[in-house]
Amino acid sequence: MKSLDYYASLEADDLAVEPEFRAWVLSPSPPLNQFWESVKAVNPQQQVVIEQARLLVYGLEMTWEDVPEEVTEASYARLRHRLPYEPPAVRPLSGARPWFHRYRAVAAALAMLLLAGVGWWLLTRSPELLTYQTAYGKIRTVTLPDGSVVTLNANSTLNLTNNWSTQERREVTLTGEAYFDVNKHPNGRRMPFIVHTGTMDVVVLGTRFSVTTRREKTQVVLQEGKVKLERDRQPDIMMQPGDLVEASANQQKIRHTRVNADRYVAWRENQLIFEDEPLQVITQRVQDLYGLRVSVTDRALLDERFTGVTPIDQPDLLIRLLAETFKCRTTRQGTDIVLTPKTR
Structure with missing residues (x-):
C-alpha cells in the first residue's frame, strides 16, 4: 500500500x-x-x-464483462413478445453475423458512448480545490499531483487545483511557511511551478527553496537551483542558491542579501535557529508558529537581541530561554505570556 x-x-x-x-x-x-x-x-x-x-x-x-448468449437470447425473446406485430422474416445474407452478435455490438456501442460521456464530464467539470493545512505547533509533509514534495510549517495553508494534468503551469497559493522540493519534469514535461503569495510570485522549474508569507511580508530563501520572482510593475529578480529576498506588500523596497540557507530551513529538522535576532521579531515568530502572544512590560527589551537554538516542538523551552537571557519573570494566562524584568 x-x-x-x-x-x-x-x-x-x-x-x-x-x-x-x-x-x-x-x-x-x-x-x-x-x-x-x-x-x-x-x-x-x-x-x-x-x-x-x-x-x-x-x-x-x-x-468489459462478456454477456452469455443465453442471457442475450432471453432478453431478445422478451422484446419480441412485447412487439404489437411479428416482424417479417428476413433471410440473412451469406456470411452475415447472427442476430445476437449484432445485438451485442449495439450494446457495446452504447457502452462506449456512456464511457465517452463520463470522460467528457471528467475533462470539463470545474476543477476541485485541494487544501492542505497545519495547526499551531504542527509540521506536515505532502506530495503534490506532480510528485513535488512540500513541507508545511506550523499555522500554514497551501491551496491548489486538482487539474494539473490538463494545464501548462503548476500553481499553488501559500499562506504561512513552506519548504518546496519541486519535481523538474513531471511526466516528462517542462512545466513552470508558481507559488503565489500576497506580495510576489515565485516561478521555478525545479529547485529547493523556502517561502514565508506572513504579516503582509514575503520572504524567499533559495537552497538549490534557480527561481525568478515576479512583482507587479517591478523588474523580475533572479535568485541564486544562498540568496534571501524579502518584500512587503505596502513597500516598494526589496531586501536582497546572501545568507546561510540551511539556517532558514532548519525547522524541517525540528530546530529553530536565531542569530542576533531582535526580541520583537522573535515574539512575532512565536505567535505565528504557536499562537502564543508574548508581551514585554519594558518595551526597550524589544530591541535587545537573542542568539540560540531550540527544538521547534518545545515552545515552553524557548520562552524559558528568553526569560533567562533577558532576566525576566514570566506570567502566563492561556495563550498570553508576559515578560517582566526582575527587580535588582
Whole structure:
C-alpha cells in the first residue's frame, strides 16, 4: 500500500486505475476497508473523488464483462413478445453475423458512448480545490499531483487545483511557511511551478527553496537551483542558491542579501535557529508558529537581541530561554505570556 497522503491529490480517473483501489472496490476485505476508511479520514476533501472513482471501476467492469448468449437470447425473446406485430422474416445474407452478435455490438456501442460521456464530464467539470493545512505547533509533509514534495510549517495553508494534468503551469497559493522540493519534469514535461503569495510570485522549474508569507511580508530563501520572482510593475529578480529576498506588500523596497540557507530551513529538522535576532521579531515568530502572544512590560527589551537554538516542538523551552537571557519573570494566562524584568 502507498502512503495515505499519496491518494490525497489523485483525480477520480487516476484513482480508478490504481490496483489497490480496484482491489478494494471489487474484492473488499477488513484490512482494505480499514485502510480506505483511513484515507477518507485523513483526506476528507477526497471523499467525493473516492465515490466517483468507485462508480468508474464498476462501470469499467460491467462494460468489459462478456454477456452469455443465453442471457442475450432471453432478453431478445422478451422484446419480441412485447412487439404489437411479428416482424417479417428476413433471410440473412451469406456470411452475415447472427442476430445476437449484432445485438451485442449495439450494446457495446452504447457502452462506449456512456464511457465517452463520463470522460467528457471528467475533462470539463470545474476543477476541485485541494487544501492542505497545519495547526499551531504542527509540521506536515505532502506530495503534490506532480510528485513535488512540500513541507508545511506550523499555522500554514497551501491551496491548489486538482487539474494539473490538463494545464501548462503548476500553481499553488501559500499562506504561512513552506519548504518546496519541486519535481523538474513531471511526466516528462517542462512545466513552470508558481507559488503565489500576497506580495510576489515565485516561478521555478525545479529547485529547493523556502517561502514565508506572513504579516503582509514575503520572504524567499533559495537552497538549490534557480527561481525568478515576479512583482507587479517591478523588474523580475533572479535568485541564486544562498540568496534571501524579502518584500512587503505596502513597500516598494526589496531586501536582497546572501545568507546561510540551511539556517532558514532548519525547522524541517525540528530546530529553530536565531542569530542576533531582535526580541520583537522573535515574539512575532512565536505567535505565528504557536499562537502564543508574548508581551514585554519594558518595551526597550524589544530591541535587545537573542542568539540560540531550540527544538521547534518545545515552545515552553524557548520562552524559558528568553526569560533567562533577558532576566525576566514570566506570567502566563492561556495563550498570553508576559515578560517582566526582575527587580535588582
